[in-house]
Amino acid sequence: MPPRIHVPEPLRPGAELALPAGAARHVQVLRLQPGDALTLFDGAGGEWTASVTHMGRSEVRVRPAAHAAVEREAARAVHLAAGLMAADRMDWLVEKATELGATSLQPLLCERSSLRLSGERAQKKRAHWQAVAVAASEQSGRNR
Missing domain, CATH: 2.40.240.20 (Hypothetical PUA domain-like; domain 1)
Structure with missing residues (x-):
């Protein structure tokens, strides 16, 4: 392959x-x-x-x-919402959600979230999580 x-x-x-x-x-x-x-x-x-x-x-x-025209996506869209977690755990969540077929991931700012993001830091984290999702897509065979 x-x-x-x-x-x-x-x-x-x-x-x-x-x-x-x-x-x-x-x-x-x-x-x-x-x-x-x-x-x-x-x-x-x-x-x-x-x-x-x-x-x-x-x-x-x-x-x-x-x-x-290879389509490996699930028949139904899966949208995942999860509270913000410490950096390594959030990376793991993004990776596994992508590998399992989640269509989207919505991070939630919860009252007891340990991670707080705003402004430029939030943009950097978003770009990082996008890169993690792309790497997981390459490995798992997903095309979207």
């Missing part, structure tokens, strides 16, 4: 594209070479078969070939 890589932009067949820095690093760590196959997904549903076309020191270029 080829490695699964999330690409946060729309994909087109035959159009070569440079992978974002994090995804490029992932491909380099896997020691893929030009011509090796991988699977791309953009979060819009389905997945793309692709091949590595160029491996540079800091750049990896790939060419999507064919789109497969």
Whole structure:
């Protein structure tokens, strides 16, 4: 099974594209070479078969070939609401909720929540949790 890589932009067949820095690093760590196959997904549903076309020191270029309408989502949407928890526990919750098929996760600020977020710190946490969810999607085979 080829490695699964999330690409946060729309994909087109035959159009070569440079992978974002994090995804490029992932491909380099896997020691893929030009011509090796991988699977791309953009979060819009389905997945793309692709091949590595160029491996540079800091750049990896790939060419999507064919789109497969693979749908691994549950028949019903699952929305999870949970009180904010300490950093490691919240990361674990985001990871497991994504792997189990939750459609959305709503953090709740409860009276006894140990974590308080506001402003820039809240935006950083949101971006971090989004990255955790993307990594869990890559591993679990989800496309959305």
